[in-house]
Amino acid sequence: MKEKEYILWINLLQTITVKNYYDLYDYFDNMESLYQCSEDQLSACPVLDDKNIEEIKSSKCNLLLEQHLDTLKNKNIEYITIQDEQYPPILKNIHLPPPIIYYRGKISNSIFDNCISIVGSRNASYYGLKSSEKIALDLASKNITIVSGLARGIDSMAHVGALKAKGKTIAILGNGIDIIYPKENKYLYKQITEIGLIMSEFPPGTKPINYNFPRRNRIVSGLSLGTVIIEAACKSGSLITAKYALEQGREVYALPGNVNNTNSKGTNLLIKEGAKIITSCNDILEDIFPMFSASDRKKEVTDLTNLTNEEIQILKLIKMGYWDSDKLHQKLNLPIKSINYLLTTLEIKNKIVIYKGNYFVK
Amino acid sequence: MLSNIYSCSINGIDGIIVEVEVDISSGLPTYALVGLPDTAIKESKERVFSAIKNNGFKYPxxxxxxxxxxxxxxxxxxxxDLPIAIGILCASESLVPVLPIRDCVLIGELSLKGNIRPVKGILPMVLAARDNNxxxxxxxxxxxxxxxxxxGINVLPAKHIYQVIEYFAGKTDIDPYVTDIDDILSLVPEHSVDFNEVKGQESVKRAMxxxxxxxxxxxxxxxxxxxKTxxxxxxxxILPKLTPEESLEVxxxxxxxxLLKGQPLVTERPFRSPHHTISTISLIxxxxxxxxxxxxxxxxxxxxxxxxxxFKKSALEVLRQPMEDNIVNISRVTASITYPASFLLxxxxxxxxxxxxxxxxHNCQCTPRQIKNYLSKISGPLLDRIDIHIEVKQTKIDDLQNIEVCESSNDIRSRVxxxxxxxxxxxxxxxIYFNSQLSASQIKKYCHLGKSEESxxxxxxxxxxxxxxxxxxIIKLARTIADIETVEKINEVHIGEALQYRNLDRKYWEIY
Structure with missing residues (x-):
């Protein structure tokens, strides 16, 4: 057996924490010697207590590692250890990096090079979702890898944005890699495995349990040069990610939002505490990747060709916040029937989208 | 002696003619009532006995x-009660009718004194009598x-059994009761509410x-x-007026x-709003x-x-059949009955x-699973039968103050x-009567779409x-929208508007 597999074995044990692993590594120098050593040698090790030794013994008896390797093979799951060349170098710099990472997809040469993570609330507003998608799309089209957590809301939209740009994206899961959570992201999961990477430090079969998610967040921020918080409530997982990013010495960006919206209270708080304000991907590009930003800084304009005057008028009003037919009716004094017709044509021309019963400019 | 009197019964919502045969023969005094009577009918014996006795006639x-x-x-x-009493009197020859009693239908409950009390379900019974000539x-x-x-039938009101006896004996006459249905229908009922009280919400009003x-x-x-409420x-x-035939049916x-509560005729389209604790049976x-x-x-x-x-999920699901067929079939041990149920939900x-x-x-506190469970109470097949889905938004106080005049119900109603x-x-x-009832083949016939509409x-x-x-x-809705504008051909604007009324089909709760 190879050293890689011994590392896999020791990390499978429930009673051995990541910290224990690094202590053991310092003590034994490699995991093979730990696997081979006698009971006396084990009890002599100051890192291990009785429970640890008990589990090590039993795992050898019931062929835990062999079974696990079989499972990985059957489920088509691969893994890298901290000693592998492929292991993302940037992740090694954080406190207690995961010794084992399970993954699906393909680790290409440059996927870990320029990573930016985008995280935020699961129950987001249209503003948040759209910003998430847009920033992810713009960054991904500059060949920057988008890292997120495949959760509902902002996270999913970040992946969607990266996929739309045909860019690279990495999803870090807080559960076993063979479990798709939330379920509705099944299709997204499949797409990411084809184009990017799904990673998890938890062994396959680990259920999504809430206390695992903050632990996952340290990898999200740890992989990235900077973390963008799109929308977050005051006490939320996204703020935990921001905290990790600061501890790891990475940049934290926050999208400013409506002060009355609970979803923006967390991000506004971050800004107050010194996070960088982000209003478009250019803020990140200028900050971290000056080589990308210099060229095109053209203003965002909605394409108005093929639109009638009335449609343009409605489009402008929707941008200003007149986002349902009643508001448009009051402003324009056009009958509802004409407004509904214009909304339909605008939708067909792919200029506006309906979300939670309101219209938004795409 | 034998006597035959005609009366009426109710089956479903239709009346059927019942023949009351009374036979009196010599033997020990007995009273046998046959022909599947319920308890109320069996008890008529005592009422009839007293009513006859208290009016100076001899009970045989x-x-x-x-x-x-x-x-x-x-x-x-x-x-x-009334036909049995008259039948007994005829059979015992206490009453010798000079008028043709077999051309007449008698309905009425008797008091012990002989007063005639009102009964329910008169209208279908009179209709049945008329239809049976x-x-x-x-x-x-x-x-x-x-x-x-x-x-088309002489309606003779009677207060007392004595009046009826005198009438058949040819001693007094009863004046027929006449009303003009159009007079009653032309009285436009006053509504206590009106659409001009609703400020804003123009899109919902339009949808309505x-x-x-x-x-x-x-x-x-x-x-x-x-x-919403x-x-x-x-x-x-704003509902269209009831035609006389519709009015009689209701x-x-x-x-x-x-449920007529004193009024002779239902002149307005009924509006029923049952509470959500309603049982399946009382709904259907x-x-x-x-x-x-x-x-x-x-x-x-x-x-x-x-x-x-x-509402209980089971109660909602039973709506599907009447929404499709416009009738309800109810089968019980005692009867199998069809009631009409052509309603607008x-x-x-x-x-x-x-x-x-x-x-x-406001910030929604619900988890995605809660929302999903909530929405799943309304099943796809039920939603399939609902043509218009419309979003109702909260009206802001500023908007309320800005709006001065709103269209009144009467204006909308005249267009309707x-x-x-x-x-x-x-x-x-x-x-059929309405666009919503169009079948797929009828849509082809009545809702022709041009090339640009198709595209x-x-x-x-x-x-x-x-x-x-x-x-x-959507095509049916577009047909209706064209009808409001009194245009025969459906155009793009009609379809464009109709498309906005299908929000719940459009994965309303998801974005990607």
Whole structure:
């Protein structure tokens, strides 16, 4: 057996924490010697207590590692250890990096090079979702890898944005890699495995349990040069990610939002505490990747060709916040029937989208 | 001696003629009543005995046999007191009728003194009598007005059994009761509510107008306090007027349910809003002796289900069959009955359990799973039968103050009536009344789409996340919208507007 597999074995044990692993590594120098050593040698090790030794013994008896390797093979799951060349170098710099990472997809040469993570609330507003998608799309089209957590809301939209740009994206899961959570992201999961990477430090079969998610967040921020918080409530997982990013010495960006919206209270708080304000991907590009930003800084304009005057008028009003037919009716004094017709044509021309019963400019 | 008197019974919402045969023969005094009578009819013996005795006639102390034919139909109610009493008097020859008693139908409950008490379900019985070519019907005084709505038959109101006896003996006359149905119908009922009290909400008002014209079922989605119930209550004020035939049909149902409450005729389309704790049976109709449920009581009118997901799922699912067939079949041990149930369903719901999912000023506290469970109470097949889905938003206080004049219900109603006439004219040979009733083959015939309309539909289905089952619904809606504008050909604008009324088909709760 190879050293890689011994590392896999020791990390499978429930009673051995990541910290224990690094202590053991310092003590034994490699995991093979730990696997081979006698009971006396084990009890002599100051890192291990009785429970640890008990589990090590039993795992050898019931062929835990062999079974696990079989499972990985059957489920088509691969893994890298901290000693592998492929292991993302940037992740090694954080406190207690995961010794084992399970993954699906393909680790290409440059996927870990320029990573930016985008995280935020699961129950987001249209503003948040759209910003998430847009920033992810713009960054991904500059060949920057988008890292997120495949959760509902902002996270999913970040992946969607990266996929739309045909860019690279990495999803870090807080559960076993063979479990798709939330379920509705099944299709997204499949797409990411084809184009990017799904990673998890938890062994396959680990259920999504809430206390695992903050632990996952340290990898999200740890992989990235900077973390963008799109929308977050005051006490939320996204703020935990921001905290990790600061501890790891990475940049934290926050999208400013409506002060009355609970979803923006967390991000506004971050800004107050010194996070960088982000209003478009250019803020990140200028900050971290000056080589990308210099060229095109053209203003965002909605394409108005093929639109009638009335449609343009409605489009402008929707941008200003007149986002349902009643508001448009009051402003324009056009009958509802004409407004509904214009909304339909605008939708067909792919200029506006309906979300939670309101219209938004795409 | 044998005597034959005609009376009436109710089966479903229709009356059937019952022949009351009385035979008196010599033997020990007995009283046998046959022909599947219920308890109320069996007890008539005592009432009839006292009524005859207290009016100075002699009750025959012989063997009395009474048969209610046809004998295989269960009969209930106290309609037969009067015919039985008259039958006994004829059979015992205390009364020798000079008038042709076999051309006459008698209905009425007797008091011990001989007064005639009102009964329920008069209207369908009078209709049955007329259709069976009877010339005269004697009804309790209190029911006379309701009975007289049916033309073509002499309605004689009676207060006391003595009046009836005198009448058949040729001693006195009873004046027929006459009313003109058009007079009653022309009295436009005053509504206590009006659409001009609702400020803003123009898009919902428009949707309601479309619903009223084409009789399209409608669901309103919105946060609490946005005015869904307020709007629904005003919906009745813009419904097209009842035609005399429709009015009689509705009155029949209310008559057998005993819900007429003094008024002779239902002159307005019914508006029923049952509470969400309603049982399946009271919604659909039934019971040991079947009675019409809410779906039949809202026949030709509106059934309003407020907070639809709060209704029992089983109760909602039973709506599917009447919504499709416009009738309800109820089978019980005692009878198998068909009630009409052609109603317009208006329902309202919140977008999520807390109600604020789509509200910009509140934060929704619901988890995705809670929302999913809440919405799943309204099944796909049920949603399939609802043509109009409309979002109701909270109106801001500033908007309320800015709006000065709103259209009144009467203005909207006149447009509705006009568009309704177009449909009646178009479908006069098609066996339907409204656009919502169009079948797939009829859509081809009556809703022709040009090339540009076809391509608009195709583009819309590609770009707007619509499910295929919405296709026919949209065309029907577009047909109605064209009718409101009195245009025969459906154009792009009509379809464009109709497409905006299918929100729930469009994965409303998801973005990607």
């Amino acid at each position: 102390m012989r063997k009395i046999t009474i048969n209610l034919a046809p004998a295989n139909i269960k009969k209930e109610g106290a309609y037969y 009877f010339k005269t019907i004697i009804v309790p005084q209190e029911n006379a007005m309701e009975a007289s709505l049916v033309g 107008e479309i619903a009223a014209v084409g009789y399209h079922n409608m669901i309103m989605v919105g946060p609490p306090g946005s005015g 307020m709007l629904a209550r005003r919906f009745a004020t 009155t029949k149902i209310y008559s057998i349910s005993g 109709g039934g019971g040991t002796f079947p009675k019409p449920g809410e779906v039949s009581l809202s026949h030709l009118g509106v059934l309003f289900l407020d907070e639809m997901p709060e 208006i329902s309202s719901m919140n977008p999520c359990p807390c109600g604020y999912y789509s509200d910009e000023d 009536n006009e568009a309704r006439d177009i449909q009646l004219e178009r479908y006069k040979n098609a066996g 608009l539909m195709r583009n819309a289905f590609e770009n707007m996340n619509l499910s295929a089952r919405a296709y026919h619904r």
